Each structure stands twice: as C-alpha cells, then as structure tokens.
Amino acid sequence: MKNFSGKALFLDRDDINTDEIIPAKYLSEITKQALGPYLLEDIKLDGFMPRIDIQEKSVIITRTNFGCGSSREHAAWALEVNNINLVIAESFARIFRQNMFNCGMMAVELPAKTMDRIFRDFAGKETYLETNLEKNIFIITAKQDQLEVSFSISDFDRALVMSGGWVEYADSKY
Amino acid sequence: MGKTIAEKIFDAHHVDSPAEDIHVIRLDAVFCHEITTPMAINDLVSRNKDRVFDTDKIKAVIDHVTPAKDSKTAEQGKILRDWARRHNILDFFDIGRNGICHVLFPEKGFVRPGFTVIMGDSHTCTHGAFGAFAAGVGTTDLEVGILKGVCAFHYPSTIKINISGRMPQGVLAKDVILSVIGRIGVNGATNKVMEFTGSIVDAMTMESRMTLCNMAVEAGATSGICLPDITTVEYLWEFIINEYSDKKAALDDFSRFSSDSDSRYDQVIEHDVSRLEPLVTFGYKPDQVKPVTEMGTIKVDQVYIGSCTNGRIEDLRVAARELSGQKISDSVRGIVSPATPKIFGQAMEEGILKIFLDAGFCVTNPTCGACLGMSNGVLAQGEVCASTTNRNFNGRMGKGGMVHLVSPATAAATAIAGYITNSSLFKG
Structure with missing residues (x-):
C-alpha cells in the first residue's frame, strides 16, 4: 500500500484540468518517471511556482472538479512519481478520480464546509496531514493548530487501495 | 418504474457488483490509440499478462501524432503496431488508413445501439450518439478492458x-x-x-x-x-x-x-434553441461562452478546422460554403484537417479541398495533432486561435496560446475577417 501522509500543498482553485496537471506535449513519454519534472507546469494559479512549491509535498488539497478534461492517467502518474498519492478536494472529475484509485492512490472528497475550514485555517502555513485508514480520519497539523477530519471511501475504492490497483483486483476476479 | 437507455444497457451487460452501486459491465468494444495504450501494453507485458480478451472487439488506430513527429512518438506508434500484429487485431488503422478515432470508428460501423464502449480517451462519449454507453477511461481501466473485457462504473444516473x-x-x-x-x-x-x-x-x-x-x-x-x-x-x-x-x-x-x-x-x-446565436468561448473553460456578436474585435493568428468535434464532412461542407470564392486574411494561418481518409476523399470529390486551398488554407492529413498541441499547428506564446475543437484550457494548443472554441461556420468566417465574427449563414 502507498503512503498517504505528509506535507500538504494547497491549490486554491476550482476546475484544475489534466492539461494543467501534465501538458499534452509530455504524453509522448512512455515511462511514468519521465513525467516527474512537469507536474502542474501549466497551472493557472497566481504566484504558484511548480518546481519550488511541489518540493517535499505528499498531499494536495484543492477545491471542486479537480482533474477535469482529458482522460490521461499521466496526471495521476505525474503525482505518483512526485510521491503525491493523495488528493483531497470538494469534488473530482470522474475519470481522474477513478484513475487515482485504479493506481492504488486516493482521491477523497470532503464537504464544502470542511474544505473551507481547512483552507481558512491551514492554507499558506506549513501543514502536515496524517491519514489513518483504519479510523478513516485525517489529522491536519500546522504548529499548534490541529484539526481531525473524518472521511469515507467506498468498500470498492478501499479494496483497490489495499490490493494496489484495478489490474490485480480484476485479473484475480474476472 | 421505467428505465433509461443507459440503465437498460447496464442491465444487459451486468457482470458483477463488487460493492454497492458499483457495476462491473461486459464490454462490446475496446478502442485504442497510440497515446494512452502503449503504457497499458507495457504494463501487461511486465506483468506477464500480454493477452487480449477478444481480437474482434478491440480496434486500434494511430491518430494523435501521425505521421510520427519525433523518435518518441514513433516509438509509441511502434508499440501499438507491434502489439496489434502479434495479437492479430485486424481492425488496426495505420498511416494511410488512419483517422481520428471518434470519427473513424463510427464511420467503420464499429458502434451499435446498446453497445458498451471504452477507450483511453475522454472524448469516447462521442459514440453515445449511436445509443451506446461510451466512456473515456484512464490507462488502467483500458488495460483491464483489453485483458478482461470488463470495466467498473457507478450505475448510471x-x-x-x-x-x-x-x-x-x-x-x-x-x-x-x-x-x-x-x-x-x-x-x-x-x-x-x-x-x-x-x-x-x-x-x-x-x-x-x-x-x-x-x-x-x-x-x-x-x-x-x-x-x-x-x-x-x-x-x-x-x-x-x-x-x-x-x-x-x-x-x-x-x-x-x-x-x-x-x-x-x-x-x-x-x-x-430558438433564440440561440453562434457562440464562442472567451476564457480557459468550455463553459465560458457568449454570443459571437458580444465578443468585440478579437484578432486571431490561426484558425483550425478539424478534430473529433468538427472534422466531419458536414463540418467541412459548411466551412467551404463560407469560404467559397474568398481569401482568408493575410494575418491568419488557416489549417484544416479532414478527420478521416474517407472524409478527405469526399472533400476532394466535392471540390471542398480546392475551396480551402484557393482560400489559403493548409490542408493536413487526418490527425488529432493541433487540438491538443502535440503537432500540426501548435501555437506560440501569446497567439490566438479560433478553433472548432473541444477544449480551450490554458496551454491546450501550445504554451501561452489562447483558444476560442467556435463552430466550423464561425471558424471559416473568422479566417476571412481575421477576427472572430459570425458567418454569412447566420442572419440573426
């Protein structure tokens, strides 16, 4: 199973699409590793400097409809090779969300109110997020501030995370 | 309580429900192209599972970058080509017979009402026009589709x-x-x-x-x-x-x-739609639309007519009607990509290609190329394109370029004027 805890990167925008996560010109790569340096290269977000701001981050926290647009699993892979296996958002585009779980990664939705609170209290601070998959909670910490947030994922999604992805799961079952 | 068409298709293809609301369905068609399939093929090979569930139900095409533009895209084509050959996938469309997947495969009669279709391409939803459930998926779903002929979805709402x-x-x-x-x-x-x-x-x-x-x-x-x-x-x-x-x-x-x-x-x-006017996008999201008449004067550097959205013969016909006897503006690069060889041939026979050429358009071979900024018409920083494609995302047709999505009629009129404008077909 992959790691789902670490420093958080806040992307305070709706509708971040997969062309922004990994531009199409890199789709001619045929290894996941090659995508690494280009993660979020074309994102439209004031003041964001991909190569600097992504460093050492393991969790992305963002707004609605993250991962819309192209079906490219390269978006999930570009995250994976940067050691980011968890994205928390108010909502996701269907294909991106499925791609994440299919790779044994997690895309977790939280209610708008909770997301607003997380952004209000933690965005802009050095924030650490710990995932507890047994209790289904995130523990979010920045210096003295701490917030515990419960989340839910379906049994199917959990099975994909536990088994390491959809290929192994499907091949053993169908 | 009755059922929707999507529910009926799911019921007819049900294999399993591994969790509440998750339906694993049997697939009637798995479509493949050279951008998202090679990674699935390589992964299957590395897992020692280099098999296909049904050679007849898998269709493959090289369409995104064709002819190959560099060593990397040549390698992607080669991986798909070699795989199609070793598994005896007869419906594999290589250069000379290839076209944009979502135009070519319907044209070949590969999609029927009631079918379930997946492809590692978000615009697979196109095939729903035939009364099919057709969904774009990522490479892992595609890989399982190739291997097992199944895919998991939520029951359709x-x-x-x-x-x-x-x-x-x-x-x-x-x-x-x-x-x-x-x-x-x-x-x-x-x-x-x-x-x-x-x-x-x-x-x-x-x-x-x-x-x-x-x-x-x-x-x-x-x-x-x-x-x-x-x-x-x-x-x-x-x-x-x-x-x-x-x-x-x-x-x-x-x-x-x-x-x-x-x-x-x-x-x-x-x-x-009685009061609808021709529309154009103005931002970086496809829901940012307004009537062309409210757009002001937006000069364009390039006009692109093609793609799985608007590269079909009726699109070329309507653009040609507007372009007939006209020249495009000196400041505009016009590019048209008929979406398949059949459409290319039809456009030739109907005199449409001549109209495009006489107007000053460059006619390219069938390919997705420019739509996603991979080849055949990539924009430079700061350039503006009126395009009949489907996405105006930041950087979509080239880093720092701006895309305005329009109909083929608006695209043709824009090419002539040099700025975004309505076609003469619209009398509103």
Whole structure:
C-alpha cells in the first residue's frame, strides 16, 4: 500500500484540468518517471511556482472538479512519481478520480464546509496531514493548530487501495 | 418504474457488483490509440499478462501524432503496431488508413445501439450518439478492458437535455452543445450520463449528434447518449444489411435500447434553441461562452478546422460554403484537417479541398495533432486561435496560446475577417 501522509500543498482553485496537471506535449513519454519534472507546469494559479512549491509535498488539497478534461492517467502518474498519492478536494472529475484509485492512490472528497475550514485555517502555513485508514480520519497539523477530519471511501475504492490497483483486483476476479 | 437507455444497457451487460452501486459491465468494444495504450501494453507485458480478451472487439488506430513527429512518438506508434500484429487485431488503422478515432470508428460501423464502449480517451462519449454507453477511461481501466473485457462504473444516473424550438439558420450543433455546457457548467454533469432528446436532436444527422455527444465530457459527463432512431439505422445500414430483413426490423431491434416514458432522471433540462446565436468561448473553460456578436474585435493568428468535434464532412461542407470564392486574411494561418481518409476523399470529390486551398488554407492529413498541441499547428506564446475543437484550457494548443472554441461556420468566417465574427449563414 502507498503512503498517504505528509506535507500538504494547497491549490486554491476550482476546475484544475489534466492539461494543467501534465501538458499534452509530455504524453509522448512512455515511462511514468519521465513525467516527474512537469507536474502542474501549466497551472493557472497566481504566484504558484511548480518546481519550488511541489518540493517535499505528499498531499494536495484543492477545491471542486479537480482533474477535469482529458482522460490521461499521466496526471495521476505525474503525482505518483512526485510521491503525491493523495488528493483531497470538494469534488473530482470522474475519470481522474477513478484513475487515482485504479493506481492504488486516493482521491477523497470532503464537504464544502470542511474544505473551507481547512483552507481558512491551514492554507499558506506549513501543514502536515496524517491519514489513518483504519479510523478513516485525517489529522491536519500546522504548529499548534490541529484539526481531525473524518472521511469515507467506498468498500470498492478501499479494496483497490489495499490490493494496489484495478489490474490485480480484476485479473484475480474476472 | 421505467428505465433509461443507459440503465437498460447496464442491465444487459451486468457482470458483477463488487460493492454497492458499483457495476462491473461486459464490454462490446475496446478502442485504442497510440497515446494512452502503449503504457497499458507495457504494463501487461511486465506483468506477464500480454493477452487480449477478444481480437474482434478491440480496434486500434494511430491518430494523435501521425505521421510520427519525433523518435518518441514513433516509438509509441511502434508499440501499438507491434502489439496489434502479434495479437492479430485486424481492425488496426495505420498511416494511410488512419483517422481520428471518434470519427473513424463510427464511420467503420464499429458502434451499435446498446453497445458498451471504452477507450483511453475522454472524448469516447462521442459514440453515445449511436445509443451506446461510451466512456473515456484512464490507462488502467483500458488495460483491464483489453485483458478482461470488463470495466467498473457507478450505475448510471442520467440528466435529460430536451432540446427543442426552431434552430436559427447558421446555428450549428457545436453552438447547441456550447450553450448547454454554458448553462450547466464544466461540473454540471459529473458522474452522470447526458441524454440528448427533443425535436432538434431528432432532426439532426448522425454527424451533428456526434458533435453534441462529443462535448458531454466538457460538462463532466461519463457519456453522452442519443436514442437510436431511423437516422441511426440509415447511417449503419451498410454494415447491418445482412443482419436484418429491412430497416424497420433493425429499428425495432434497436428500440430495445430507448428510455421509457416513466424513467427516473436526476434532472430534466428543457433547452429551447430558438433564440440561440453562434457562440464562442472567451476564457480557459468550455463553459465560458457568449454570443459571437458580444465578443468585440478579437484578432486571431490561426484558425483550425478539424478534430473529433468538427472534422466531419458536414463540418467541412459548411466551412467551404463560407469560404467559397474568398481569401482568408493575410494575418491568419488557416489549417484544416479532414478527420478521416474517407472524409478527405469526399472533400476532394466535392471540390471542398480546392475551396480551402484557393482560400489559403493548409490542408493536413487526418490527425488529432493541433487540438491538443502535440503537432500540426501548435501555437506560440501569446497567439490566438479560433478553433472548432473541444477544449480551450490554458496551454491546450501550445504554451501561452489562447483558444476560442467556435463552430466550423464561425471558424471559416473568422479566417476571412481575421477576427472572430459570425458567418454569412447566420442572419440573426
């Protein structure tokens, strides 16, 4: 199973699409590793400097409809090779969300109110997020501030995370 | 309680429900192209599972970058080509016979009402025009599709878009779908099927219905879908002539896949197009649309006519009507990519290519290229393109470039004027 805890990167925008996560010109790569340096290269977000701001981050926290647009699993892979296996958002585009779980990664939705609170209290601070998959909670910490947030994922999604992805799961079952 | 067409298709293809609301369904077609498939092939090889579930149900094409532009894209083509050969996949379309997947595969008769289709390409929703459930998926779903012929989805919840009224002259299917996306937003149909019905859809050609369904994903939808009717039968007739005694028999059979009048919808949207004008996008999201007449004077550097949205023969015909006897502006680079060899040939026979050439357009081979900024018309920093494609995302057609999505009629008029403007076909 992959790691789902670490420093958080806040992307305070709706509708971040997969062309922004990994531009199409890199789709001619045929290894996941090659995508690494280009993660979020074309994102439209004031003041964001991909190569600097992504460093050492393991969790992305963002707004609605993250991962819309192209079906490219390269978006999930570009995250994976940067050691980011968890994205928390108010909502996701269907294909991106499925791609994440299919790779044994997690895309977790939280209610708008909770997301607003997380952004209000933690965005802009050095924030650490710990995932507890047994209790289904995130523990979010920045210096003295701490917030515990419960989340839910379906049994199917959990099975994909536990088994390491959809290929192994499907091949053993169908 | 009745069922929607999408629910009926799911029921007919049910394999398993590994968790509440998750349905694993049997696939009738798995489509492959050279961008998202090679990683699936390599992964299958590395897992020692280099097999395919059914050679007849897998169709493959090299379409995104063709001819190959560099060593990397040549390698992607080679991986797909070698794989198709070693598994004896007969419906593999290489250079000279290749075209844009979502135009080529329908043209070959590969999609039928009631089918389930996946492809590692978000615009797979296009094939819903035939009354199929067709969904874009990532490479892992594609890989399992290739290996096992199954895919997992949530049981479909449907938004019905009832399109009615009187279509104004010069307003095209592209304007209709842009108006729907503008209305419901890029997140408006996420995890839903968009079912397009109503008198306007009934009167549409299959080509126009494909344009409509093509952009369902731009509202977040899993699949677009139209109900099969006599227009569907007519389009498919050459492929099914031996399966049915007559067209009525085919229509009766296809009608198994239609929505019941008492189906339950997530939402029903009445969409009257009587006052619709040709539209254009103005930002970086496909729901940022406004009438061309309200756009002001936006100069363009390039006009692109093509793609799985608007590279079909009726798109080229309408653009050619506007371009006939005209020259495009000196400040505009015009590029047209007929979407398949058949369309290219038709356009040649009908004199359409000559009209484009005489007007000053560059006619390219069938390919996706410019739409996603991979080849054949990439924009430079700060350049502006009026394009008949489907995405105006930041950097989509080239880093720092700006894309305005329009219909083929608007694109042609814009090429002549040098700025975004309505075609002479629109009298509004």
